[in-house]
Amino acid sequence: MKTFDYIIVGAGTAGAVIASRLTEDENIKVLLLEAGPHFTSIEDTPRDLLDSRAVSVDAHDWHYITQVTPGRDFPYARGKVSGGCSAVNGVISLRGLPQDFRAWAAAGNTGWDWEDILPMYKRIENDIDFGYASYHGSSGKIPIQRFKPDQYSPVVASFKESAMADGYAWVPDHNHPNGYDGVGPIPMNRAGDGSLRVSSSIAYLLDAQSRPNLTIKDRTMVNKVLFSGKQAIGVEVIHADNSVESIFGGEVILSAGTINSPSILLRSGVGPVDDLDRLKIDCVNNLQGVGSNLIDHSLAVVASYPKPGIVNETDDDVQMVIHYTAPGSSHINDMQIYCLGKLGAERFPGADPTRGLMFGTGIVINRPESRGRVTLQSSDPNQQPRIDHRLNSHAEDMRKMVDGVRRGYELLTTGALKDISDGIAVLTDDMVNDTKFIEQYITDRSATIWHAVGTCKMGPATDNHAVVDQYLKVHECTSLRVVDCSIIPDHVSRNPMLTCYAIAERLVDLIRAGH
Template sequence: MEARDAFDYIIVGAGSAGVPLAARLSADPARRVALIEAGPDYPTVAETPADLLDGNEMSLIEHDWGFTAGLLPTRPTRYFQGKVTGGSSAVGNTIAIRGMPEDFEEWAAAGNPEWAWPKVLPHFLALENDLDFGGAFHGHDGPIPIRRWRPDELTPVQQSFLDGVLAAGYPYTDDHNHPASTGVGPAPSTRRDSRVRVSTAMGYLTPEVRARDNLTIIAGAVVNRVLVDGAAARGVEVLTGSATQELRARRVIVSAGAVNTPAILLRSGIGPEDELRRHGIDVRLDLPGVGAGLSEQARTGVFMVPKPGAENHGKSVGQIVMRTAGTGTARANDMYYAMVNHFNLAVQFPHLRDAAQAERVTCLLAVAREPRSRGRVTLASTDPRVAPRVDLDFLSSEEDHRLLADALRVVWELAQSPKIRDMADRIVLLTDSLMDSDEAVRDYVTASVDPAYNPTGTARMGPAGDPGAVVDQRCAVHGIDGLFVADASVMPGQVRANINMTVNMIGERVAELLGDD
């Protein structure tokens, strides 16, 4: 090993939070910033592969970590997370909905007042370039464009969903990012036009930012561990091919996502003492919350084999979404419903492929934004090239079973709308008689439940007296000087939305919190 030139900041992970962090911190030419990414980096649009540019399809194969998660004790599932500069913002479905103001007020009430809504709103505004709305709740000068689907852009399936939901009595909203918004309307999307996905890499890492002398981007490099000297972080150990090297820094910020971040901390000797010793890792700090508290949004739905001509291949997978309270929860917008134009059953929901007798299905999807079940990330090996173990432990809460069963009944009723039903050749598995049986609905939820790829909470923030907290409200790791976490790991609770915009905001917010460091 050889020591390299020291940096002021090393950021581990060039994803939804790491890229905003690097762009903002390196804006000060006095700061030397290194941004390390395990996947490839594509500096220009011309060099960017088609799967990353195509916002109409999630890219789940070419730029993926290849994780597997224990969904239920008897059922593993593929667990998609982006492995490329831009992270999951480069491969996801481009939905750009923020968390609700009350979500962040709850973070603040849990001992994190720096994350109250008035504190985070300016950072949402700073990252946005909203192409449709003005006013106090929308940004216009940020690096991430946000546009909504126009009426003439909707596919027939999406129009039928919108019509069916409105006919069922739900309110219309044209702006899902207004703090008081609820109901059904066009999804805000991270694109400038109807096709091209804009990731954090494309939005923040402009040619001018990449040209900064004080910013070093290192791609194709896997971080094994944080180098800890006594009770202080001093850099990272990096694997590039078969070579191992040490990079030194005054501050290390781990932004590798809710799966990889706890794995890096564990390999660094930071985590539950019993687990570290089980793997033969020297204990630097016994921190029980590392890897614990994994929260993931759960989804189920009504799957339909489309009629010939209604497949919508090549069209956006989703354009219209509905947010509303779950049955009996009294929690605004804790349930999310969408009409998904097509799922490739070879990739997602593969356990339904035999029943569907089709390669692709249309789906009326229901997502529980605030499930109560909690999982864990642990090490399968001390080798950083071996994926960590992810246990989602879905449906371990009886309340989650009830939430998803009630949501299934909602989408079943919507599926009976003539315009929606006329798009389908047949419905997979579900029938009127099955829906009349509570036991059968419960069995269907168990058989069909799947993750929404929004993992949070595996290094959550909280005050020093909180035994499960890993970082404080400045995202500094408790007990280790100079070590920070900035990604979905730190979220002390789910947000009632897809998490990508919130994770972007976390990168922006932590950059400000570190600004005077």
């Protein structure tokens, strides 16, 4: 019996947008399923989810572990709450660049070029600083603003000075489509006095949740998609009391994120047949790409002890970033250096904990060649999937990261930043000049900044890694789509949240156009 037109799995960044937009048409009935809790008002939302000044990586989390590099385990945060990662993240709101989407389209993904995506970015945002510009929006649901000079901490003011002395141009708007190299304030999802994080749940669901054609079931985990042949006809869910229910609907949209969307597909029998056989899961669709093509942004930190009184508990973690193009790179603007305004010694092995808070530079590679994988360890939905990031496993990524660490060190040891420094933690000039040493430093310390994409890659059927087509429909299946960060074929040159919103908005347009 068909009760819903769409069953959306995951009320996260993408899922909340799709549910809200589709139910603007009162004739469309949507069921939105979320494994975590859904808070129905700002007043009822826990403080950690509202606080834009700190990530929340424990209280509303899936508590996954990844291997960032072979043998090195690392906690991998994923929001388990309506709003998903947008409810717990660092609120950095950067757009991808035209070059990213040109490549998506050139790979056979018609309808995903920059001209298709720019209107989505504009629709999403209320850019408080640049909303008047032709390439920005001022009436979207996601407020975006940048820190102003009178809000810069001493570290940030010095970072700006050092960066400009090093030749980085001033970039007032890092979301300008030209993607200028240079230093500037980070566009951030901050509302009110700047301290409120506006998640996709707050922005899209609070208004929509009372619509009679939208049903939201929280604390409900989807185990698998139910099929008739290769047609999705519903989902099997596990409720908080462990009872199991089958729910049927017209079309199933997986928006469970880069780790869990491929996991659900695999548990449902969609994936590489050898992997499914190993787990005794009946194969519905032998699709080799499911779980492959995991791409993430790797971070390496250079840390400095501050002179007394420079860093305070109340300082923001990040306010400003440099974008630059790695030497020899075919992608412009493919690297970031964050100004880390406040850094706890406990987050930096080898630092002297008696010397209090530090500051630093955070080097990130945004267009990596390295690829990891998500696989199942078991068909039990309560056992986490195996996540192998393989960060910096490609020699070209390591080369760019080594160059980046040297730049980060240079910034901290010259000019205005040197003036507020009381010495660099762990590293010396000799170490920084030793390429082998820095490679090991990066391997031992690199972390992800939680930007996983790509495990249900969008691409034509001729691409072995492709899982969905340009309408985000799973190849060879019917009534089944994946719509979240997992469909991103190659990483965008910036942090992925805004692109995830854009993907969800684009999907709604595609559905409305009859696809």
